[in-house]
Every structure is written in C-alpha cells, then in structure tokens.
Amino acid sequence: MFNRRKFLQLSSLGLTAAGFSGFRPKTAGNQPIVISTWDAGIDANKAAWKVLRNKGRALDAVEQGVMVTESSQGCCVGLGANPDRDGYVTLDASIMDEFANCGAVAFLERIKHPIQVARKVMENTPHVMLVGEGAQQFALSQGFVLEKEGLSKDAETEYKKWLEKSEYKPVINIENKKHQTAFAPARLSDGSWNHDTIGMVALDAAGNLSGSCTTSGQGFKMRGRVGDSPIIGAGLFVDNEVGAAVATGQGEDVIRMGGTHTVIELMRQGYAPGQACKKAMERLLKIKGSKAKEIQVAFIALNKNGEHGAYCLQKGFNYAVCTGDDQNTLIEAKYLI
Numbered sequence: 001m002f003n004r005r006k007f008l009q010l011s012s013l014g015l016t017a018a019g020f021s022g023f024r025p026k027t028a029g030n031q032p033i034v035i036s037t038w039d040a041g042i043d044a045n046k047a048a049w050k051v052l053r054n055k056g057r058a059l060d061a062v063e064q065g066v067m068v069t070e071s072s073q074g075c076c077v078g079l080g081a082n083p084d085r086d087g088y089v090t091l092d093a094s095i096m097d098e099f100a101n102c103g104a105v106a107f108l109e110r111i112k113h114p115i116q117v118a119r120k121v122m123e124n125t126p127h128v129m130l131v132g133e134g135a136q137q138f139a140l141s142q143g144f145v146l147e148k149e150g151l152s153k154d155a156e157t158e159y160k161k162w163l164e165k166s167e168y169k170p171v172i173n174i175e176n177k178k179h180q181t182a183f184a185p186a187r188l189s190d191g192s193w194n195h196d197t198i199g200m201v202a203l204d205a206a207g208n209l210s211g212s213c214t215t216s217g218q219g220f221k222m223r224g225r226v227g228d229s230p231i232i233g234a235g236l237f238v239d240n241e242v243g244a245a246v247a248t249g250q251g252e253d254v255i256r257m258g259g260t261h262t263v264i265e266l267m268r269q270g271y272a273p274g275q276a277c278k279k280a281m282e283r284l285l286k287i288k289g290s291k292a293k294e295i296q297v298a299f300i301a302l303n304k305n306g307e308h309g310a311y312c313l314q315k316g317f318n319y320a321v322c323t324g325d326d327q328n329t330l331i332e333a334k335y336l337i
C-alpha cells in the first residue's frame, strides 16, 4: 500500500497522478468508477454501473458489464463474431478479482458467455485456465448450454468475403466506429458495435478493484489461435494494492511484452495510470520498431484512487468512462505514432 512517506517521495519525483497525464474522477474517496475499451464500452459500462451504484462488488460489475457485449450480435465479441479461418467462432475470456483470484477460458466454442465460464473456473476449480473441449465440458457441467452451430448473419457475410482472398490481415482499429468501412461497418444492422475485444476494469464503493476481458480474437485467425485476452498479466491484470489494467489490439504483441502486468508494475513504481500505459507502449514500440505501424495495441488502467488513463500505439483507440448514471463518456486515447 502507498503510505504518506512514499507518496511524498513520489511527489518530489513528479510521479504521482497529479504530475502526469491521466484523469481524476470528480468525487474523491471510494467513488465507484468503471472504464472499458472502445465504443462498445458505453453500453457495457451501463450494466456495470447498475452493480456499482448499488454498492455491489467490482467483480460482479465487470462480469455483468462485458456480458452485454458478449450478447450483442455484432461482429467481433461473443458468438456473433467473425470466425477463424476454418469458419468456427472461438472465444477467449478472463476475469480477476481483488484477492488475485483469476479464471480464464480459451478456444471455447458454442458458449454464449465465456466470461461467466471464466468466473466459474476461478471459483469452482483449482485451476486458472481451461481451453477448448475441456473448457466446454466444464461449462456444460456448470449448467451452461451449448448454443447452435453456425455463424451470425453478419459474420457469415464477412467470412464469405474473406474466403475470396483468404488473407490473414488484421484491420487496425476495427473496433472503433470512426473506422467504419463497407467491409467492417462499425454500427451493424442490428444496432450492435463492431469490435474484437471488450476489456473492463472497475473500482467499487468498498475500494476494491476487479477486471474482465472477453473476445473472439482476431477474425480469420488460424484454428487454435489464442490471444492475450485470457492470459493473466497479458490481456488483464489486477493488483488490489495498486490498480487494474486491460489490453486490446494485437494480442500476440501484448503477450510478448507481458502487457498489463507491465502497466501495473509501472503504477506500483508511482506512475499515474495514463503515464504507466504510455511507458508500457514505449516498450512495445521499441520491440516492434518499424513494424509497429502495422498493428494497434492499447492499454487502459485504473488505480486504487479511481484515477484512470490510457495509451495506444496509433491513433484511433477510445475508451468509455462511467462514474454515474449520466456520466458515461468516450475518451480518445493519446497515441505514440
């Protein structure tokens, strides 16, 4: 925990929240807050906020929040998402609470809410991650039902178009509505958002942090590919003494640098959330060099005081911040290149 002496030391180095970019919520103390990735975070935050405003637990908030996105028949999270290159939708998810309990599933098929299965892994098994057939078997044993096989209408259309060339070429910022194209519409015909991942972190009225992350991964990926989202320390990390962070974008590169664990360790050193995300991004840029232009990666982070921030590799990432019923807004993240 940060004590006063430590705080003064950091202040003298200009390393506290006040000294760096990042946002401070209007109300001090244990004012709950939830933040989440991309445009879809707005709708997800609303569900999370219902839990937080009633003094509910951050863990429940981040689970219920991202379930909204998993339920959308949009293109890139949940069973409505784009498939892998063999035509199957495979889902990854993780969740982590204030006690460093965590659970994850990967390469999971035909289960509507992988985030709920991840929580069951955390609470009802001695393990952290279950994958593929084993994850599905476990889900069924916990009362989840197998959804019907096949693709959503939008995903089927996208898959047919993709088959024409069969090129694996992830689209940067596909998750953002400003990136709208005919091939990747942001607001789909059913009103849902197009995005590949939703990550969410929250601080509750008791002052506890939790986080969640759920995705269908990159569209048209190789069969069996797993990204960063279910990997604790890559796509998601929570340390209740320090903060919580979640990643989105090119999962391989988030894994390569231990993305969210890096962000938390920087916050532990005293960096404000936005600055910690920036420093982590600088590390990624150094690793990727000139190839950085080909990818997008973004981090969002929240600290124990409810201060939040974000940073992305290149322009186009935004995140949603909610601190009240009518205080739920999108913020454009700063970028490196």
Ligand code: GLY
Residues within 6 Å of the ligand: 196, 197, 215, 216, 217, 218, 226, 227, 228, 229, 247, 248, 249, 250, 251, 252
């Ligand atoms: N960030 C999501 C993925 O790469 O799977």
